[in-house]
Amino acid sequence: MKDTRSRATGRPTLAHVAALAGVSQITTSRALRSVPTVAPELVERVRAAAKALSYVPNPAARTLASARSQSILVLVPALSNHLFIETLEAIQAVFRPRGFEMLIGNYHYDSYEEEELIRNYLSHQPCGILLTGFKRSAVAADLLATSGVPRVQMMDLGGDTASVCVGFSQGSAGRAVADHLLSRGRRKLAFVGAQLDDRVMQRRAGFQQAIADAGFSQAVDILTPEPSSVDLGVTLFKRLLAECPQTDGVFFCNDDLAFGACFEALRKGISIPQRLSVVGFNDLPGASQMVPRLTTVQTPRASIGRQAAINLLKLLDGETLDTERVDLGFELVVRESS
Amino acid sequence: MKDTRSRATGRPTLAHVAALAGVSQITTSRALRSVPTVAPELVERVRAAAKALSYVPNPAARTLASARSQSILVLVPALSNHLFIETLEAIQAVFRPRGFEMLIGNYHYDSYEEEELIRNYLSHQPCGILLTGFKRSAVAADLLATSGVPRVQMMDLGGDTASVCVGFSQGSAGRAVADHLLSRGRRKLAFVGAQLDDRVMQRRAGFQQAIADAGFSQAVDILTPEPSSVDLGVTLFKRLLAECPQTDGVFFCNDDLAFGACFEALRKGISIPQRLSVVGFNDLPGASQMVPRLTTVQTPRASIGRQAAINLLKLLDGETLDTERVDLGFELVVRESS
DNA sequence: ATGAAAGCGCTAACAC
DNA sequence: GTGTTAGCGCTTTCAT
Numbered sequence: 001m002k003d004t005r006s007r008a009t010g011r012p013t014l015a016h017v018a019a020l021a022g023v024s025q026i027t028t029s030r031a032l033r034s035v036p037t038v039a040p041e042l043v044e045r046v047r048a049a050a051k052a053l054s055y056v057p058n059p060a061a062r063t064l065a066s067a068r069s070q071s072i073l074v075l076v077p078a079l080s081n082h083l084f085i086e087t088l089e090a091i092q093a094v095f096r097p098r099g100f101e102m103l104i105g106n107y108h109y110d111s112y113e114e115e116e117l118i119r120n121y122l123s124h125q126p127c128g129i130l131l132t133g134f135k136r137s138a139v140a141a142d143l144l145a146t147s148g149v150p151r152v153q154m155m156d157l158g159g160d161t162a163s164v165c166v167g168f169s170q171g172s173a174g175r176a177v178a179d180h181l182l183s184r185g186r187r188k189l190a191f192v193g194a195q196l197d198d199r200v201m202q203r204r205a206g207f208q209q210a211i212a213d214a215g216f217s218q219a220v221d222i223l224t225p226e227p228s229s230v231d232l233g234v235t236l237f238k239r240l241l242a243e244c245p246q247t248d249g250v251f252f253c254n255d256d257l258a259f260g261a262c263f264e265a266l267r268k269g270i271s272i273p274q275r276l277s278v279v280g281f282n283d284l285p286g287a288s289q290m291v292p293r294l295t296t297v298q299t300p301r302a303s304i305g306r307q308a309a310i311n312l313l314k315l316l317d318g319e320t321l322d323t324e325r326v327d328l329g330f331e332l333v334v335r336e337s338s
Numbered sequence: 339m340k341d342t343r344s345r346a347t348g349r350p351t352l353a354h355v356a357a358l359a360g361v362s363q364i365t366t367s368r369a370l371r372s373v374p375t376v377a378p379e380l381v382e383r384v385r386a387a388a389k390a391l392s393y394v395p396n397p398a399a400r401t402l403a404s405a406r407s408q409s410i411l412v413l414v415p416a417l418s419n420h421l422f423i424e425t426l427e428a429i430q431a432v433f434r435p436r437g438f439e440m441l442i443g444n445y446h447y448d449s450y451e452e453e454e455l456i457r458n459y460l461s462h463q464p465c466g467i468l469l470t471g472f473k474r475s476a477v478a479a480d481l482l483a484t485s486g487v488p489r490v491q492m493m494d495l496g497g498d499t500a501s502v503c504v505g506f507s508q509g510s511a512g513r514a515v516a517d518h519l520l521s522r523g524r525r526k527l528a529f530v531g532a533q534l535d536d537r538v539m540q541r542r543a544g545f546q547q548a549i550a551d552a553g554f555s556q557a558v559d560i561l562t563p564e565p566s567s568v569d570l571g572v573t574l575f576k577r578l579l580a581e582c583p584q585t586d587g588v589f590f591c592n593d594d595l596a597f598g599a600c601f602e603a604l605r606k607g608i609s610i611p612q613r614l615s616v617v618g619f620n621d622l623p624g625a626s627q628m629v630p631r632l633t634t635v636q637t638p639r640a641s642i643g644r645q646a647a648i649n650l651l652k653l654l655d656g657e658t659l660d661t662e663r664v665d666l667g668f669e670l671v672v673r674e675s676s
Numbered sequence: 677a678t679g680a681a682a683g684c685g686c687t688a689a690c691a692c
Numbered sequence: 693g694t695g696t697t698a699g700c701g702c703t704t705t706c707a708t
Binding site: 344346347351352353363364367368371395396398399400401402403404405 | 699700701702703704
């Protein structure tokens with residue numbers, strides 16, 4: 001009966017593995033972390049010993065000794081939006097196989113909560129941080145900068161922070177929608193927007209620019225500062241039909257607006273693919289299954305997550321990607337109902 | 339210029355706080371953890387010193403020393419389902435204010451992945467575990483049992499594991515739906531089910547039982563082993579109308595089936611609230627906004643998360659809740675479209 | 677009720 | 693390339 005487990009945790013420790021492999025603790029440590037200076041033969045022996053004992057490293061000890069954990073902090077504004085879930089999945093697909101853990105911080109679109117989360121999670125000494133967007137409190141920005149932990153920002157490309165960003169351009173999304181509609185022969189194009197924040201206006205600008213570049217002009221703008229919703233989509237769609245009945249292509253700046261419109265069209269028996277092309281931004285969950293032919297411009301969530309993760313890995317490896325901005329474009333997805 | 343920060347992390351340590359407060363390190367530790375044996379006056383002094391230095395405890399050191407982290411491991415089968423997101427939010431609302439972190443493990447309905455997650459996360463020495471359902475591999479169950487970490491199971495009440503469960507009874511959900519329909523004067527009741535797993539059959543049994551108890555009998559059963567989907571809902575709804583046109587109340591065992599049916603009804607101009615009552619299980623995201631009057635039986639996700647978290651806290655406090663089973667019932671939610 | 681000493685399991689720094 | 697030593701920052705144990 002050999003003593004191969006720690007009294008405190010009941011699990012074998014590095015010392016046990018080292019003893020079994022017949023090398024020093026530090027060599028064991030290095031071998032297990034794939035530090036290149038260890039002789040291949042020793043690596044072999046150590047691996048075998050670790051396996052024999054079912055050794056699993058103690059992350060707390062590792063973090064304490066190295067002042068750096070194997071965790072990546074990911075801050076998202078919401079979990080209720082599918083967009084971020086898919087982004088998280090893509091991130092995890094990069095990090096999990098490499099032995100990193102993900103700490104997920106949901107700040108509910110609240111910058112004070114974001115600040116608190118940062119303060120809390122920073123105490124865990126994450127080795128990297130993935131952030132969503134630019135806007136955050138000065139305190140939060142300062143905490144991040146002071147921490148010195150490598151970080152990558154996702155989704156937005158704009159802003160003034162001198163750091164690595166992975167996202168897409170709202171303007172080119174708008175442009176693509178216009179090109180798509182024009183290529184299908186649509187000429188009476190409308191833009192329907194709510195909320196009217198920067199992003200919406202950038203999408204609109206790209207949309208208009210592309211129409212102008214093609215030598216046409218946009219037929220109509222239906223705009224309102226109200227927050228976007230399915231109901232509002234119905235209302236604005238009615239307004240569109242009233243004000244500009246000859247419209248044959250619409251870009252709804254938000255998914256729920258587009259959905260409300262499609263739904264209303266369905267009710268009224270308006271055949272959307274034939275009389276009208278509708279494009280929405282992002283994809284309301286389930287919408288694709290319910291509404292006949294809704295074209296959708298999707299934020300490239302998975303690509304953004306994956307690329308952001310990959311760039312963060314590069315930073316962790318010591319590469320310098322200063323102020324790199326990666327524009328991943330977007331995807332035009334044509335959905336069809338049953 | 340006093341030396342109030344650790345060389346390794348740049349942050350103040352317990353020793354710094356102790357020095358400033360003029361007490362020993364261990365008293366400082368106890369004061370900060372609210373160990374009751376410390377004199378109130380010292381607690382005061384220590385707190386002040388900690389605040390003055392912006393001291394934040396180092397979780398790695400704490401975990402290493404005590405062989406127990408402040409993390410709660412939560413295992414969910416998916417993040418893409420809103421049900422689990424809402425459950426997670428409710429759990430977090432209990433734990434975050436008390437200083438616990440949440441480790442979220444998404445096993446994608448894959449029991450091998452669940453096993454891997456358990457093995458990995460167990461190395462972080464979580465102080466508690468929240469699990470979803472009963473079915474898991476024998477290895478996983480063994481890992482959990484051997485770990486000795488307190489755990490609570492969510493969602494299902496059945497199963498044979500002798501542990502604390504918080505969930506709801508599928509049978510009583512079915513019963514409630516029948517009662518609801520009967521109370522609205524519906525008499526020709528139908529059950530539409532897909533997938534036909536245990537849970538679906540339990541819902542059906544409860545539904546039938548309640549109808550029988552009220553002295554009536556169920557008009558028709560539309561069953562298929564195919565997996566549930568919106569499309570299938572359309573198909574089954576057509577079958578229902580063909581086979582049993584006089585039906586005036588239907589219980590769809592899944593949300594997407596109900597949605598497909600409502601959608602189809604809408605297309606055909608069948609007025610659901612007048613001619614037919616439709617009840618679906620759970621709420622397809624967005625469905626409430628799109629379909630006129632869909633009654634929904636909702637898994638009490640938030641209540642389950644909160645109650646499970648509270649029960650786990652009790653276990654952490656040393657209370658014994660052996661084999662406790664908490665049935666949280668369910669909610670009947672009537673949704674109306676715009 | 678408070679404190680001193682001894683680790684927790686690992687890695688950084690420096691030797692050899 | 694490998695090993696020795698000395699902590700990382702905290703809590704446990706045991707004394708007082």
